[in-house]
Amino acid sequence: MSEYRHPERFLGLDDPSSQRETSAAWILPIPLDLTTSYLGGTRLGPSAIIEASNQVELYDIEFGVEAAPIYGVSMLPALHPTLASAREAVESITEAVNALDLGDRLLVALGGEHTLTVGLVAAFAPRYPDLLVVQIDAHSDLRDSFDGTPYSHACTARRFIEYAPALQLGIRCWCPEEVEFLRRTDRVKVWTAEAIYRDRERHYLAELRRAIAGRPVYLTIDLDGLDPSIMPAVGTPEPGGIGWYDCLDVIRTVAQAGQIVAFDCVELCPIPGGHGSAFAAARLVYKTLNYVMASRGQLKMR
Ligand SMILES: [Mn+2]
Numbered sequence: 001m002s003e004y005r006h007p008e009r010f011l012g013l014d015d016p017s018s019q020r021e022t023s024a025a026w027i028l029p030i031p032l033d034l035t036t037s038y039l040g041g042t043r044l045g046p047s048a049i050i051e052a053s054n055q056v057e058l059y060d061i062e063f064g065v066e067a068a069p070i071y072g073v074s075m076l077p078a079l080h081p082t083l084a085s086a087r088e089a090v091e092s093i094t095e096a097v098n099a100l101d102l103g104d105r106l107l108v109a110l111g112g113e114h115t116l117t118v119g120l121v122a123a124f125a126p127r128y129p130d131l132l133v134v135q136i137d138a139h140s141d142l143r144d145s146f147d148g149t150p151y152s153h154a155c156t157a158r159r160f161i162e163y164a165p166a167l168q169l170g171i172r173c174w175c176p177e178e179v180e181f182l183r184r185t186d187r188v189k190v191w192t193a194e195a196i197y198r199d200r201e202r203h204y205l206a207e208l209r210r211a212i213a214g215r216p217v218y219l220t221i222d223l224d225g226l227d228p229s230i231m232p233a234v235g236t237p238e239p240g241g242i243g244w245y246d247c248l249d250v251i252r253t254v255a256q257a258g259q260i261v262a263f264d265c266v267e268l269c270p271i272p273g274g275h276g277s278a279f280a281a282a283r284l285v286y287k288t289l290n291y292v293m294a295s296r297g298q299l300k301m302r
Pocket of ligand 1: 137138139222224225267
């Protein structure tokens with residue numbers, strides 16, 4: 001495995017918009033790639049997103065400004081979890097996040113495989129007792145165990161709902177165990193990718209708003225939740241995913257209806273010629289940052 005490297009700046013921001021102390025958002029690259037089951041390579045996801053971010057246009061038409069320099073984005077050194085076991089990797093992420101002097105800054109984790117979300121939710125749940133997880137994903141990730149570990153990326157949601165209940169959007173792939181679990185749990189509410197696609201009146205956004213109801217939210221974006229036509233570079237591309245504008249609608253609604261305290265963007269698995277996926281991921285992270293900063297009063301909708 002080659003040494004992990006990524007560019008030093010996010011969105012090409014230079015000083016003073018990227019100073020650690022004054023930035024309202026901190027980017028934490030976590031190049032974890034331990035339990036990936038199909039195509040490996042998610043450890044290269046953070047560097048690809050950061051590199052692509054330097055090509056993203058800073059002007060955001062929804063807000064009518066070059067948004068990032070207004071609130072500031074600083075990049076933290078990459079977090080390399082302990083790799084002794086998946087459980088220890090997750091625990092080391094929680095410890096590292098707990099050691100950050102975040103204040104009320106927004107933490108943005110870039111993965112890396114989805115397992116890392118468990119460590120992050122475990123860090124944030126004690127600070128926000130009413131925390132909800134909103135998960136954009138093709139998979140419900142509710143298996144109790146996979147490939148011999150309860151900390152596989154296929155078990156991500158099953159583990160984090162031990163800390164906070166979840167709203168899942170974009171799901172289109174289940175196993176019988178997950179379907180059965182969904183019948184008996186009240187910890188998970190699902191909007192399938194097909195339901196979102198067929199709901200041309202967007203009633204689901206009002207339901208989502210009601211389900212969030214002002215609560216603190218941890219948002220986890222598994223990029224395979226998006227349709228593979230816009231996001232082919234993922235380990236397990238499933239057809240029929242969320243479209244770009246539907247995804248922005250979801251994230252905008254979540255940011256307005258609740259308070260996003262942290263988010264992650266995971267499972268980018270760079271493939272040759274796949275820079276379009278890295279760019280879409282970088283653009284999605286930037287849009288999410290802007291929606292959160294707008295909800296915090298730092299930007300105004302035009
Ligand atoms: Mn997934």
